[in-house]
Amino acid sequence: MSNDIKIRRGLDIKLKGVAEKKISEAPRSKNYAIKPTDFHYVTPKMVLKEGAQVKAGDTIFFSKYSDRVKFSAPVSGTLKEIRRGAKRRILEVIIEADAQDDFVDFGKKDPAKMNVEEIKEHLLESGCWPFIKQRPYDIVANPADSPKAIFISALNTAPLTADVEFLLKDRQADFQTGIDAISKLTEGKTHLSVAKGSDSWLSGVKGVELHNVSGPHPAGNVGVQIHHTDPINFGERVWVIAPEDVAIIGHLFNSGKFEADRLVAVAGSEAPNAQYFKVRVGANMQDIIGKVPANVRIISGDVLTGDKVANAGYLGYYHNTISLIPEGNDYRMFGWLPFKDNDIPSMSRTSLSFLFPNKRYKVDTNLNGEERALVVTGEMEKVMPMDIYPMQLLKECMAQNIEKMENLGIYEVAPEDFALVDYVNTSKVEAQAIIREALDVMIKEVG
Structure with missing residues (x-):
């Protein structure tokens, strides 16, 4: 086999x-x-x-x-x-x-x-x-x-x-x-x-x-x-x-020693020196990446699942990546128009990124929209390589319906499995946070 x-x-x-x-x-x-x-x-x-x-x-x-x-x-x-x-x-x-x-x-x-x-x-x-x-x-x-x-x-x-x-x-x-x-x-x-x-x-x-x-x-x-x-x-x-x-x-x-050394990848379009550094777990960020401008988002972890930290903050216990990308302080006028801006990697064809599959992009933290109603678009299913229904599971998690969460596969998922759902869904719901809260409910109620 x-x-x-x-x-x-x-x-x-x-x-x-x-x-x-x-x-x-x-x-x-x-x-x-x-x-x-x-x-x-x-x-x-x-x-x-x-x-x-x-x-x-x-x-x-x-x-x-x-x-x-x-x-x-x-x-x-x-x-x-x-x-x-x-x-x-x-x-x-x-x-x-x-x-x-x-x-x-x-x-x-x-x-x-x-x-x-x-x-x-x-x-x-x-x-x-x-x-x-x-x-x-x-x-x-x-x-x-x-x-x-x-x-x-x-x-x-x-x-x-x-x-x-x-x-x-x-x-x-x-x-x-x-x-x-x-x-x-x-x-x-x-x-x-x-x-x-x-x-x-x-x-x-x-x-x-x-x-x-x-x-x-x-x-x-x-x-x-x-x-x-x-x-x-x-x-x-x-x-x-x-x-x-x-x-x-x-x-x-x-x-015989607890020596929690790591190699950490410092990466991202705003990284002054994108390379690997040998550090110890819990090290201070500024000692690894130096002082960075205020308009740069420092993420302990990857851009989809990591934690936002201050320049004087500390490396996460489980992280081997530090990502530096621009803050999303700028807003695109008429950004909803198709093909207006093509500098965003998108799963949909409202930008031309699908024509350049190998191009690398400089992205910021702008959500490009506010939270809105969940609608059936099929976006979530395209990035979920598990035999579960992501939208239905999210709805039952929000309702804290334990029996239906179990039937829909809550035991098989972790927040990181919904990171791409966060990225692609036009509803802008915080899918990872919803799954994390639902898992906490399951711990208390089911154990």
Whole structure:
């Protein structure tokens, strides 16, 4: 049986500013941040107070709902500040970094000589567990669960995102060790998806079920790959993990250190230096990209699913891309006229972009319209490569009709699977936000 996954429905959005495959070492940030907001449905309980001295790997806080799930300091230094928002919600934990890191020694381990519980305990104690997320619900995995499978997507198809093979080119040994460890966490298969036709060392990784994926975005989304390989049914759990996080886990076993280093692609038409930078999780944005003009949108992540951050903000825990595009402060007069402006990549033929399939565009954040009624146009279905009805599911999510949400496939989707729906639908509804709220309702009502 072929392991190929061929996606036909979707849309590739070609933007200017792809990161050059050149690596620079970003300056060491004075301050690093762990943001509890990066871990959806985690309520943090602080272990340390302001002023405490920490080593890289020391536990900073744990999850209120599972005290085994711990979140560790990415660097050594002083816990400088706990920033809170409304109702004293913790927004950021700021660590003032030492000149050099002092690491907690968790000890070198051989996954082949460890059982499932020993591997889980090692990941939990070191703070590596939050790298593992679960479907359904797209939240940090519960260590008490046993997943039916584990999925790793080594393919990014979203606009301007980092090239996975380039991210891991010097981390092959750590990646294989990470695979050896996490594959023991399931009695099922560990699935690894790569781009079809690529002559990559990833195709030779041992201990995985390999899938060759082709097609437009969102072919690289792990949810799409799960849907076409081993769909999630009611009561089942599937764990997913990003390939660079597999390498961090492998490095933990090989060195005994929680060393959360990343290669980050700085990309976009407004990027002063579109290339890759070696950074640590939680690094300060300004130390990576420098100071940028006020009319530039800084996005931690890709342009479809990332988070807007300030120039003095911090890199997201799961992000390997920083996107810089213009703010949408300008409005096009008579922009509704067909063929008036052809500098926008569009799925419809109201612009001439369909005549230039390989052209790269400079886009801004302008929505080009306000939210309006949902109408049946077929746009959503053209970019949804799953056997679900996106418009009907969105309507039931807005109504919070649990039974119909279940029937329409809520367990199979995550907000990122609706990113293209956000982009192409003329109703301008915030589809990702609607799906996220619906998943939260399902967690509370169904569990």
